[in-house]
Amino acid sequence: MTKTIPVIPRAAAMDVRPQGLAGAETAIESPPPSVAVGNRSPTSADASVGGRIKELRRAAGRTQKEIADIVGVTGAQFHRYETGATRIATSRLLGIATALGVRPEVLVGTAAPRSETLVDFTDGATDELVELVQVFSTINDPRRRHALMAFARAVARGQPLAAPGAAPAPE
Template structure:
């Protein structure tokens, strides 16, 4: 049975890896392990040791504390997350691909696209 903390840390590893556009294989190579181990970490099936989490944080360019953000407190209350609602958004592959594609557009065109999206959504 997986521990909720291991599942949370695994999800944070997956989110950051996907945000950077890094495959499990690439992350595994950077850390010096097999990609299957990354799979097990991301599902929470295997617990990540402190030294391995340090290496993963370095490979994904975050502080170790990043993996614990948003973790529910021991009393069951929800902890604040630096990412807020963006966490759920980055679980959706299509949304993540859209964000990556958006930032690949030259800035002047990106601003025009943003304004168009605001007008079309009636948020403006």
């Protein structure tokens, strides 16, 4: 004898309203879409983090494969991170932030707005150093920050600088 099991649609199976209250509708509060309830499915917050990762990666001129190799995941897995299809473990998020040259809070959107008085130096700091750090902290474009750092490193190494309009110095 074959036993037949009724199939209940998933939506009906999840309906937790009390039965038997004629005409009474019970409001069921659902959590915001950015919160995962009892599962590990990606949320809108994961998609938001992925979007920021993609934006920063593109601004840095890097490919998904390059960052994936640095972080230690496949290119396909990194693509799923960027699209928000897969949640990102904290250790991976830290690796991605390092690979992109940003602080982790930049990726998750919790970076506090920078104020003009963030810099607190001890004795010996010059006004130029304080101003340089304050100006650098206002640069949001990772490519421009990278270019400025490359320039500063070249100056610190004592490489000759070309005058505006002059031919580059031979290397």
